[in-house]
Amino acid sequence: MKIHKILGLMSGTSLDGLDLAYCHFTEEKGVWTFDIQKTKSITYAAIQQNELKDAIRLSAEDLLQLHNSYGTWLGEKASEFIEKNELTVDYIASHGHTTHHRPELGFTFQIGSGQHLANTSGQHVISDFRTNDIALGGQGAPLVPIGDHLLFHEYDFCLNLGGISNISFEVKGKRIAYDIGLANMILNYITRKIDLEYDKGGALARSGNIHKEMLQKLNNLKYYLLPHPKSIGYEWFLEEVVPIVEATEAATEDLLHTAIHHICEKIAQQIHQNTIKEGQKVLLTGGGALNTFLIETLTEKLGTATQVVVPEKKIIDFKEAMVFAFMGALRSQKLINVLSSVTGARQNSSSGILYLPS
Known part of the structure; x- marks a missing residue:
């Protein structure tokens, strides 16, 4: 029975910090089970917290710079976590941090560049879980x-x-x-x-x-x-x-x-x-x-x-990070991980973009 070994990253709207959850997932006859193996929460420094909170007011140029630098930061923190705990990781599944969410206007944006995350961590990364559902006419949320x-x-x-x-x-x-x-x-x-x-x-x-x-x-x-x-x-x-x-x-x-x-x-x-x-x-x-x-x-x-x-x-603390890890496991198998009955999209989808390290 294959064990999917995924590191989930989650930063929520409460701006508490970054949650990391290293999880194992197994599937037998359509029934999935999970085991949260290692976890860590990283509290945002005041400067970073304010930077994320105020990102909604940035110009497009500055927002993209933050998108890339935050992706690099995520990669550094993921790499430190992996090395410290000597983990074997199939994929990092990253939600990123939502700065803009306007489904009624047809867009949502989670900063944390998947390519920068992959390059910095040296791991395969799946991120941007919401955009495809928006493109299918959905809310892009909730995904959990x-x-x-x-x-x-x-x-x-x-x-x-x-x-x-x-x-x-x-x-x-x-x-x-x-x-x-x-x-x-x-x-x-x-x-x-x-x-x-x-x-x-x-x-x-x-x-x-x-x-x-x-x-x-x-x-x-x-x-x-x-x-x-x-x-x-x-x-x-x-x-x-x-x-x-x-x-x-x-x-x-x-x-x-x-x-x-x-x-x-x-x-x-x-x-x-x-x-x-x-x-x-x-x-x-x-x-x-x-x-x-x-x-x-x-x-x-x-x-x-x-x-x-x-x-x-x-x-309580790591369910969301764990579920995004799970969404990564489903995406890696090209299985449905976003439900149209929830988001209002035209169809279910297997969402998330794969980034390979360079």
Whole structure:
């Protein structure tokens, strides 16, 4: 039985840093299994974090320079990780970092040049997983549901709380998934205003109170009325959400408390609308799964008919990096790794571009 040995790289919208997950995948009679062997998270330095955050404002020339230099940086970090752990790698599967996501205009862009990554690391690289789906008329997102479908099918819902909240579930044999809305992006934006990277365990949020006007404005965002397939990016956050936060005069604790209630209300609303059965299970991953106050608030809003399952920390932290590694394994076999039922594309696809080192 062939073991696919893939290193997955993921940088999310929360701008926490780069996640590396070295994984083994095996397939027998159409059933895939995974083993996350080695992991590492590299926190972005403040300068690099700001560079990525502000990339949306760069000229085309400067953006392409960052695309290449960030690809080289990814290659350096991947190479160090491989050498330190003495790993045998078939492919590096890199998501890159999303700077622009405008599917309604027909484009998405993840910086981190695959060729620079390949040349620097000396490894075969698969990257640019989203563009093909956009070219097929899809949203180019979310992509992780292929992993939910093939690796986590025992759960009724898979909920990821990264910078953005997204959900995935089966309806009549078809995988449905979409971005629900806000998650850590707004929480981290608020804490960084007081020079705090994040609110550990939701401790600050727990001590706050709901700001009713802010909550109403967030709940009334037009995105929530759109049908799926749908997805959002940093542009939406800057244009629609930041003005609401900036216009609200309240203590940091109240801003965080209100944001968490908003996040949990919108998630609970979607799960209630798509309830499958009594005792249904929701797998919760991403950085939000470490926010105790958020989990308590969500559990309360979901009620007793739904069980929230928080897995081992390795899966919480590295599920997305692992799934992109898995997408690389599927792409290497020319198998479907992007589902049109999720993205709204004209057809399923085997997406990702292969780069060979020079």
